[in-house]
Amino acid sequence: xxxxxxxxxxxxxxxxxxxxxxxxxxxxxxxxxxxxxxxxxxxxxxxxxxxxxxxxxxxxxxxxxxxxxxxxxxxxxxxxxxxxxxxxxxxxxxxxxxxxxxxxxxxxxxxxxxxxxxxxxxxxxxxxxxxxxxxxxxxxxxxxxxxxxxxxxxxxxxxxxxxxxxxxxxxxxxxxxxxxxxxxxxxxxxxxxxxxxxxxxxxxxxxxxxxxxxxxxxxxxxxxxxxxxxxxxxxxxxxxxxxxxxxxxxxxxxxxxxxxxxxxxxxxxxxxxxxx
Numbered sequence: 001x002x003x004x005x006x007x008x009x010x011x012x013x014x015x016x017x018x019x020x021x022x023x024x025x026x027x028x029x030x031x032x033x034x035x036x037x038x039x040x041x042x043x044x045x046x047x048x049x050x051x052x053x054x055x056x057x058x059x060x061x062x063x064x065x066x067x068x069x070x071x072x073x074x075x076x077x078x079x080x081x082x083x084x085x086x087x088x089x090x091x092x093x094x095x096x097x098x099x100x101x102x103x104x105x106x107x108x109x110x111x112x113x114x115x116x117x118x119x120x121x122x123x124x125x126x127x128x129x130x131x132x133x134x135x136x137x138x139x140x141x142x143x144x145x146x147x148x149x150x151x152x153x154x155x156x157x158x159x160x161x162x163x164x165x166x167x168x169x170x171x172x173x174x175x176x177x178x179x180x181x182x183x184x185x186x187x188x189x190x191x192x193x194x195x196x197x198x199x200x201x202x203x204x205x206x207x208x209x210x211x212x213x214x215x216x217x218x219x220x221x222x223x224x225x226x227x228x229x230x231x232x233x234x235x236x237x238x239x240x241x242x243x244x245x246x247x248x249x250x251x252x253x254x255x256x257x258x259x260x261x262x263x264x265x266x267x268x269x270x271x272x273x274x275x276x
Contacts, residue, residue: 026251028046029244029247029248029251030248031047031048031049032045032240032241032244033056033057033241033242033244033245033247033248034049034052034053034054034056034241034244034245035049035050035053035240035241035244036051036053036239036241037238037239037240037241039051040240040241053241056239056241056242056244056245057242057245057248057249059239059241059242059245060232060242060243060245060246060249061245061249063242064228064229064232064242064243064246065220065228066225066228066229066246066249066250068221068223068228069223069224069225069227069228069229070225070249070250072138072217072222072223072224072225073207073224073225073226073250074253075138076138076141076142076145076206076224077203077206077207079138079142080141080142080145080146080149080202080206081199081202081203081206083142083146084145084146084149084150084153084198084202085153085195085198085199085202087146087150088149088150088153088154088156088157088198089157089188089191089195090183091110091150091154091157092153092154092156092157092158092160092161093157093161093183093187095107095154095158096157096158096161096162097161097166097169097187098179107154107155107158110150110151110154110155111151111154111155112151113147113148113150113151114151114152114155116148118144118148118209118211118212119211121144121147121148122211122212122215125140125144125212125216126215126216129216135216135217135218136216136217136218136219136222137222140216140217141209141212141213141216141217141224144212145202145205145206145209145212148205149198149201149202149205149206152198152201153198153201153202156194156197156198157191157194157198160191160193160194161187161191164187164190168186169182169186169187172185172186196261199257199261200257200258200261203253203254203257204254207225207250207253207254208226208254209224209226210226210227210230213226213227214226214227214230225246225250226250228246229243229246229247229250232246
């Protein structure tokens with residue numbers, strides 16, 4: 001009993017220390033966002049603010065144009081998630097369930113996309129966008145984001161769909177259900193855990209992407225958060241408090257997404273482990 005108590009105590013102590021290490025950067029960023037330059041560079045970088053400057057958030061949102069950057073990033077991210085989830089679910093179902101020539105070859109071709117870095121498509125995409133004149137539009141970011149998110153999403157959907165009993169579809173077909181109704185009425189509701197996993201992965205990659213956004217979005221009103229926050233750094237002087245506030249606001253959606261969908265992600269991992 002004493003040995004078990006000691007083990008539990010050490011385990012909880014380790015988990016507590018690990019939690020503090022993981023959470024402290026967020027706490028530091030929050031306190032950083034409420035300071036001015038004098039306090040930041042005056043020796044109080046890690047401590048609590050002497051004066052809580054909540055106005056930094058207003059300056060970042062209005063003067064730093066973070067509000068516009070936030071909307072641009074949100075629109076691009078939602079369009080990317082929607083396209084990725086729909087196309088990956090349909091492709092995963094077709095590869096795992098439907099019998100057609102080059103079925104596995106198609107999956108292999110999709111998976112080859114995991115080996116191609118997104119920056120390799122930068123130059124050809126830029127040349128194509130200039131010719132068709134779609135630079136500084138949401139679609140010029142959504143297309144490559146969906147294309148590079150699809151390989152992993154399709155792989156996840158295929159693995160999960162193959163574990164669904166085929167008897168469910170066979171019963172639906174016997175009752176007169178066609179392939180489309182079977183997919184949308186029977187298969188799609190069963191894919192909620194995978195939907196959460198793909199959504200979080202796609203959200204994080206799209207929300208934090210910088211390179212393509214910095215090249216394709218040259219107009220100030222079309223920039224995303226990653227590019228816009230970087231441009232808040234001045235050439236001669238920089239107010240670091242509002243930049244910290246902008247970083248806090250940019251981090252909130254990611255934390256919210258994980259908190260809301262964490263249970264579904266855990267279900268997908270548990271289901272995959274049981275099936276494996």
